Amino acid sequence: MTRRKPESELRYHRTHPLPTPLGRTAVQESLDQLLPADTIRQFARESRFVVRERTIDPVVFLWTLVLDFGVELHRFLEELRYAYVKSSELEDLAYPSYYLRFNAELCEFLRLCLQQAIAQLPREPGRELDPRLRAFVQDVVIKDSSVVRLHASLATKWPATRSRKVAAGVKVDLLVSVCANGPKSVALVGERTHDVKLLRLGGWVKDRILLADLGYYSHRLFAKIEEHGGYFVSRWKKSAYPLFVGSLKVHRGRAIDLEGKRLSEVLPKLQREVLDAEVELTFQRPVYAGHRSLDTFRCRLVAVWDERHGEYHTYLTNIPIERLTAEEVAQLYSLRWEIELTFKELKSHYALDKFRTTKAIVVEALIWSALLTLVASRQIHNLVRRIQPPELRPRYPALKWARVFRGTARDILRALLGYLGLGKGGPELYRAINTSLTRMALDSHIKRHRLREDWSRAASLN
Numbered sequence: 298m299t300r301r302k303p304e305s306e307l308r309y310h311r312t313h314p315l316p317t318p319l320g321r322t323a324v325q326e327s328l329d330q331l332l333p334a335d336t337i338r339q340f341a342r343e344s345r346f347v348v349r350e351r352t353i354d355p356v357v358f359l360w361t362l363v364l365d366f367g368v369e370l371h372r373f374l375e376e377l378r379y380a381y382v383k384s385s386e387l388e389d390l391a392y393p394s395y396y397l398r399f400n401a402e403l404c405e406f407l408r409l410c411l412q413q414a415i416a417q418l419p420r421e422p423g424r425e426l427d428p429r430l431r432a433f434v435q436d437v438v439i440k441d442s443s444v445v446r447l448h449a450s451l452a453t454k455w456p457a458t459r460s461r462k463v464a465a466g467v468k469v470d471l472l473v474s475v476c477a478n479g480p481k482s483v484a485l486v487g488e489r490t491h492d493v494k495l496l497r498l499g500g501w502v503k504d505r506i507l508l509a510d511l512g513y514y515s516h517r518l519f520a521k522i523e524e525h526g527g528y529f530v531s532r533w534k535k536s537a538y539p540l541f542v543g544s545l546k547v548h549r550g551r552a553i554d555l556e557g558k559r560l561s562e563v564l565p566k567l568q569r570e571v572l573d574a575e576v577e578l579t580f581q582r583p584v585y586a587g588h589r590s591l592d593t594f595r596c597r598l599v600a601v602w603d604e605r606h607g608e609y610h611t612y613l614t615n616i617p618i619e620r621l622t623a624e625e626v627a628q629l630y631s632l633r634w635e636i637e638l639t640f641k642e643l644k645s646h647y648a649l650d651k652f653r654t655t656k657a658i659v660v661e662a663l664i665w666s667a668l669l670t671l672v673a674s675r676q677i678h679n680l681v682r683r684i685q686p687p688e689l690r691p692r693y694p695a696l697k698w699a700r701v702f703r704g705t706a707r708d709i710l711r712a713l714l715g716y717l718g719l720g721k722g723g724p725e726l727y728r729a730i731n732t733s734l735t736r737m738a739l740d741s742h743i744k745r746h747r748l749r750e751d752w753s754r755a756a757s758l759n
Contacts, residue, residue, distance in 0.1 A: 316735040317684045321727050324677055324709060324734070325716035331417050331676045332359070332410055334717055340413070346398070346406035353398060357719055359410060362666040363673055364710035399659045407665035414672040415480055423478030423679030424753040430506070430629075433620055434528065437629075437752070438481055439636040440496055440509045442470040443643075444488050445650045447660060454657050458488045469649070469664065470495045473636045475753055479675035480639075483668055485661065493518065502527035506616070508633045516580035520594040523615050530630045533560070533611035539576035539598055545618050546573040560598065564609065572600035572609070573623040601627040632752055638695055643671055646699040674702045677709075681734050683756055690757075691750050692740040701738040705730055 320326075334356045341347040341355035365380040378396075430437065447455060447465040457464035466488040474481040484495055492512035503526035514534045522529045533539075541555040541563065555563060555574050563572075576598040582590045597616065600609040601623060614626050621629065643649040649667045654660060678698050682690045708730050714720030 314686055314689070316689055316739055317686065318735055319681065319684070319731045322712075322716055323680060324730060325713045327421075327676055327680045328360075328673060328709075328713055329716070330421075331414050331673065336413060337410060340406055340409040344402050344405040344409060346402040354719065355406070356717065357714060358398070359407075359669075360710055360713060362407075363669045364706045364713070399656070399662050401658060404658060404661050404665060407662060407669065411483065411665055411669050411672065414669060414676075415482070418479045418672060418676060418679075419474065419477040419481075421676075421679055421683075422476045422756050423675065423682060424476050425756050426476065427752045427754070429621065429625070430752060433504075434506050435476075435504045437475040437506045437508065437632060438502075439473045439475070439633055440471070440507060440513055441473075441633070441636045441640070442468050442492055442495065442512070443640040444468050445664065448655045450655045451657055451660065455487050456489060467660070467664070469640075469643075469668075471636060471639065473639055475632065475635065477675075478679055479672055480668070485664060498522060498525055498527075500525065506530065506629070508630060510633065516578040516594060517582070519578070519596060519613065519615070520580060520592070523594070523596075528614070528616050530612055530614045530616065530626060532630070533598065533613055537578070539578055539613075541598075542575040542577055542595060544574045545597065546571065546623070560611075564600070564611075567600065567609065570602045571623045572598070573618065574598050576613075578613075597626075599623040599626045629752060639671070642695060642699045643667055645696075646703050647671055647674075670706075674699060677702070677734065679756070681738070685735075687757070689739065690754070692743070693738055694740055697740055698738045701733055705733040708733075 337356050337359055338347075347353055347355045361380050425431070426434070426437065444466045445468075447467060449463045449465055451465040452463050455465045455467045457466045468486050468488050468490060470484040470486060470492075471480050472482040473479065481501075486495065493515050496509070496513050496518065498518070498521050502522055506528040507522060508530050511532055511534055514531055514537075516537070519529055519531070538559045538561055541558050541560070544555050560576070574597070575595055578594045578596065580592060580594060582592050597614050597618065598611065599614065600611045602608075603610050610627055612626055612630055616626060640649075647667045647670045649664065654663075678693065678695070682693050685693075708726055711720060712726050712730060715726075
């Protein structure tokens with residue numbers, strides 16, 4: 298006898314539809330599009346990681362690193378060797394043969410694969426900008442970096458910035474695209490490298506908004522962004538003294554005359570909830586013919602009162618007032634939290650900072666692997682959300698998705714290798730993957746406010 302569903306359950310499903318299931322091989326096809334097997338083999342030959350395929354298959358080797366190491370948090374190369382043997386269905390693989398593969402050629406191979414995957418990710422974008430932004434920009438990009446702590450024996454190559462004892466750390470620098478829902482560029486540098494040196498501007502910034510924290514604060518940098526046709530939003534640095542040119546917002550009553558004053562003079566006397574004004578910034582041009590000249594640059598200064606903390610949050614931007622109000626500029630800057638969540642995802646779920654090795658080359662290879670895991674995860678994340686009804690798309694938050702992806706990754710690895718003719722899959726495996734990725738990753742909180750949805754929406758498959 299079939300149990301009749303309660304009326305409350307029927308009413309829930311009428312107003313909240315079930316997730317749309319994935320196709321039988323949709324996940325495998327998506328990952329194969331991200332990094333085709335032929336491309337992987339080509340990169341293996343170009344980097345000389347695999348010159349002649351005998352024991353080591355570069356396709357199996359790569360996907361085992363990405364879908365096994367990065368999510369299962371393996372600590373030792375012996376565990377990685379066992380995972381590779383199991384995935385490739387070999388009888389055995391001598392430990393020296395596997396260990397010696399962690400070399401400079403492997404790092405170059407992984408770097409090439411990561412570049413290819415990052416370039417492929419925007420072709421099937423995971424998000425669409427809000428109409429307020431889409432009217433004048435193509436994308437919003439966020440810049441930040443995070444330090445990965447390493448064994449003290451690596452301090453010679455990657456010395457820590459501030460430490461009373463010998464310590465080591467490598468800085469992972471990311472540029473994240475909101476539309477692609479993933480990295481746009483990646484760099485690994487020493488911890489002592491200043492953030493400003495890692496932001497190389499060019500034509501890519503045209504018609505894009507760059508959100509950056511105070512580590513990238515530079516008046517000359519802001520001027521260059523505008524020269525390239527881009528936009529920026531940055532917090533104001535307290536050591537800077539912008540000169541007010543005039544107010545962009547009319548206030549009733551006895552408003553302070555801003556023209557000719559410095560922000561340090563105005564801010565203590567300010568009683569408005571919102572300040573929106575044009576300011577002039579001074580900066581030094583690069584040395585030319587032995588001389589360094591001063592120049593000026595005009596932009597908007599926005600100060601919005603934060604009742605909770607009892608202070609003004611102050612921003613600099615060149616976005617015209619006709620495009621975004623002062624309150625919207627402050628709200629847009631809060632999207633910077635997305636890159637913090639990206640680093641949290643990398644460290645908590647993809648083993649970015651869980652290394653027990655003292656070999657610098659192994660550390661570098663495992664960092665590239667963790668970043669590849671992130672990109673592979675976001676590729677499938679985008680796929681799952683695009684096929685869902687509009688009301689369900691926001692309910693696949695990144696951190697919950699990462700937890701589910703981590704638990705499903707080994708099944709995905711088996712299914713992918715079977716799809717590529719390098720292993721075995723099965724109907725039960727495909728059903729398990731489908732259920733995990735579409736139902737278990739769905740946030741149960743229907744009405745929860747999600748910050749990212751204020752400025753972007755999950756893209757549709759259509």
